[in-house]
Amino acid sequence: MCLGIPGEIVEILKDRPDLAKVDVxxxxxxINIGLLEGESLVPGDWILIHVGFALSKIDEAEAKSAMDFLTSIGQAYEDEMAALRESMIEEG
Incomplete structure (x- = not known):
């Protein structure tokens, strides 16, 4: 099962505007935010992430709802978090 996980943008990397530091x-x-080109993204915004790529911008209420659901399903969430930890996108 592939899941999107919500994360909060902490910083847009100045030398790599296609990357943002995100807290999940x-x-x-x-996280690569290149798929969201044209979206206005700033620290504090929430995005939906799958294996290192931002899929969409979401609001905080959607993020909370998604996290509540994800933690309720157990192993699939743990597998997705493991994939996120392993997805190392170079920052420089």
Missing amino acids: SGVRRA
């Missing part, structure tokens, strides 16, 4: 349940990763 305490895990911080550089």
Whole structure:
């Protein structure tokens, strides 16, 4: 099963505007935001992430609802978090 996980943008990387540092349940990763070109993204915004790529911009209420659902399904969520931890996008 493939899941999208909500994450909060912490920083847009100045030298790589296609990457943002994102916090997902305490895990911080550089996430590719290139698919959201044209969206206005700033720190504090929420995005839906799958294996290192931002799929869409969502609001905080959607993010909370998604996290509540994801934590309720157990192993599939844990598998997706493991995939996120392993997705290392170079920042420089």
